[in-house]
Amino acid sequence: MKEKWLYNFDVEKTQKVKETVAEKDADGNDIEVSREVEKKIPNKFHILNPTRKIQDDASIFYSVKVSEGIKLGLVTKSYLMRKFQQEGVLPNAEDKKIHAENYSKAIKLEVDMETIKQNVSLSDAEKDLQISPLKSEYQELRTKIFDYENLNSSLFDNTAEKRASDLLNLWFVLHLLYVEKDGSQSCLFGDGSFDQKLDRLNAIEDSGDEFLTSVLEKGAFLIGRLNSGSSKEDLAAEIA
């Protein structure tokens, strides 16, 4: 069975907490003194691993939004795809091949760098020396990969599908972001329809609450990355 949570993370909140410290009074007796102090307390948040029911709801939502986009006058991705194919705008076979090669090379470099990092016979300085050229090559490849993907996805920016996909990301944030309080977890935006949850999101944004705003930012980033196929390990490394 799938794990219940896709990802867990903490966001620190400055809270007033009672702190009791052992002190001595004027006569030298041991006493306990309690006072309120401001402390950064980690608050737990979770990203729900979507069940089949949630995935079904998401696919209905997406499809409804695509139709809505078409009614609004947006073009469809399949229409643009055919148009671009006819006009030769889409990358040709050679471009695709180069992109695939860059991708494979980047993965291989990742593995190589990890192998060097894990090599216990090397000192840290030796590891840095070996990793450094690989790292710059890796970053160069990442830039090429990003540019290629960005260019292609930007071709379909104004489609009904892109609009629906953006709304779907928001839908996932509103349905998958959970907060833990006293050991039990509940959706940060409560129960109800998409619109009701959206109202709660807007209320948080309008409130200017720094803590909740940072929870939203972090949660939305993580959900976006998890939806695009990043692993838990990748995210942990990125956040660190």
Add this chain to the structure above:
Amino acid sequence: MSDVANKINYLKKLYREIVLGFSAFDYAGKPIFIKHFSELDNGDLESERSNCFNIAKERGLQDREEKMALLIKEGYWSREKEDEISRIKKEVSDYEMLLKNLVIKRQVISTKDKIRNLNRKLEEIYQEKAEVFGLCLEDFVEKKMNELTIFNSFYKNKTLNERLFSEEEFDRLPEIEISKLVGILNNFYINFSHPEIKKICACHFFISIFGLCEDDAFNFFGKRICDLSILQINLFSQGRYFKSLMQSRNEQAMPPSDVMDDPDKMIEWYDQMSHGPKAESDGVSYFGASKSELQEMAGGQAIDVSDFAKKKGNSMTTKDFIEMHGI
């Protein structure tokens, strides 16, 4: 053990499962049990279909007709494409009909080619349609029905009173596990396909048992008709049909013992009985057929017109032609 004996043993195993109303399979190293659905179970599924339909409709998911109207209005699809689909489907159906009546190899090959090309074209249009239409109400309902069939099919025990997964467990089951269960279910449906049911009914052991039930399903299964599984109903109906074919023959026309012992040969025999013997005067000819094709069609009994003419002193009257055709 001979092939025929193996075959019969396998069919006995299937027969046993049909009578018991479940089949056992291995899943993750443990036995699991597939319930053989009855019409009542199917009825339950159908009532869920309308629930799914209403839920998705309420959320605004369009059905195919609605989506088509929108896509045609906005210029992403056309009535012409729909007409093209209908036209190709009709052509395929016509060619398939024609194929059943063709005997000449060249014509068979050319017709099959035409069907293949038309199906390829149809597949391309369907692919394009699927991309343009995306998820529609009917697709969603079908997907949910498939999931529900999987959920309702698998049990932990032979008494079929404990489902393999709770609703919550099933909802959290990864796709890879669902695929494994689909694979098991597909094997199950292959095992119990109609040709296999026919084979069971053509087995000697089945014919003997069936002969004792006096055509009464309750005598045979000990259950009311409405409680029978669909496989039990299919088995019973097929058994009765074969029995009636057998009864329609007189003693001399009974199959020989080597046929009786092999279910595949028995099926052939039943098929011949159901199509009826060919009349002796059934003389035909096929324009464009080669000599060997004609010999094959006539089971080696084809008559060469020039040989026949020679016998008649190279001069044939209308009467001779009628005689040659066996009329």
